[in-house]
Amino acid sequence: MNTNVTRRNFLSAGGAVALTTAATSALAAEPGAPAKPVKLLGVSCSPRKGMGTAKAVQAALDAARAVDPRIETELVDLGGLNIAPWSPKPPEDDMVGILRKFQDPSLGGVIIGSPCYFRSLSGLAKCFLERLAPLRDPKLVLADRPFGVVAVGGTRNGGHELVIQQIQAILLCFGMIPVGGHAPPSPGGTLLSANDTVAQDELGLKTAAQLGKHVAEVALKLMPLISA
Numbered sequence: 001m002n003t004n005v006t007r008r009n010f011l012s013a014g015g016a017v018a019l020t021t022a023a024t025s026a027l028a029a030e031p032g033a034p035a036k037p038v039k040l041l042g043v044s045c046s047p048r049k050g051m052g053t054a055k056a057v058q059a060a061l062d063a064a065r066a067v068d069p070r071i072e073t074e075l076v077d078l079g080g081l082n083i084a085p086w087s088p089k090p091p092e093d094d095m096v097g098i099l100r101k102f103q104d105p106s107l108g109g110v111i112i113g114s115p116c117y118f119r120s121l122s123g124l125a126k127c128f129l130e131r132l133a134p135l136r137d138p139k140l141v142l143a144d145r146p147f148g149v150v151a152v153g154g155t156r157n158g159g160h161e162l163v164i165q166q167i168q169a170i171l172l173c174f175g176m177i178p179v180g181g182h183a184p185p186s187p188g189g190t191l192l193s194a195n196d197t198v199a200q201d202e203l204g205l206k207t208a209a210q211l212g213k214h215v216a217e218v219a220l221k222l223m224p225l226i227s228a
């Protein structure tokens, strides 16, 4: 048997069809089977609770939930919480409870939101992401879970794509899978907060919704493979 599978003979042998069928059946719930929940956590890394970043992450989560009844979502708003940077002696702060949420075996994906601060992620986002370190070693607890990033800035082109890339670079260290929005494809959610609200940024809210939808779709495909 020829085991040297090239892209051409894989496709001509119907591999693409088989792959598509496998992906589709992974997305669909088994008929009659109890619907296993797939949890998506959204984290708002703005020090200002309930403001633009939280609203943007919520928009992504709402769109994710609309994809399928199996999707469950929770917003973790870090605004006002006490989260120190990583240190050799784990600080006893609000991160303790948040880490527990990330260890939930039904966690299928994550959406991280950060304000643009000097074209970079917020200090709070950096502290939070550093403190996920226990989920990386000795075991990659979050491996193969999709994640998306939402960036909120006070100006158009205020460093949004840089913030998305910075957070993607960090979560790649956890074996997670970066997902953008579609269609059309986008690197993530990019929102303008004008007059201290994102409510008027229809296009930006759409990018957040498309991101949430895509993270949910990928999580539904991957969770049966992860938990098998």
Ligand SMILES: Cc1cc2nc3c(=O)[nH]c(=O)nc-3n(C[C@H](O)[C@H](O)[C@H](O)COP(=O)(O)O)c2cc1C
Binding pocket: 046, 047, 048, 051, 052, 053, 054, 115, 116, 117, 118, 119, 120, 152, 153, 154, 155, 156, 157, 158, 159, 193, 196
């Ligand atoms: C220290 C600081 C730096 C900022 N730097 C930028 C920036 O580089 N680009 C930008 O678009 N907005 C910048 N902003 C504006 C915030 O990104 C914007 O107000 C955003 O809505 C904050 O999110 P929030 O409403 O969730 O707090 C900055 C704000 C602060 C406080």
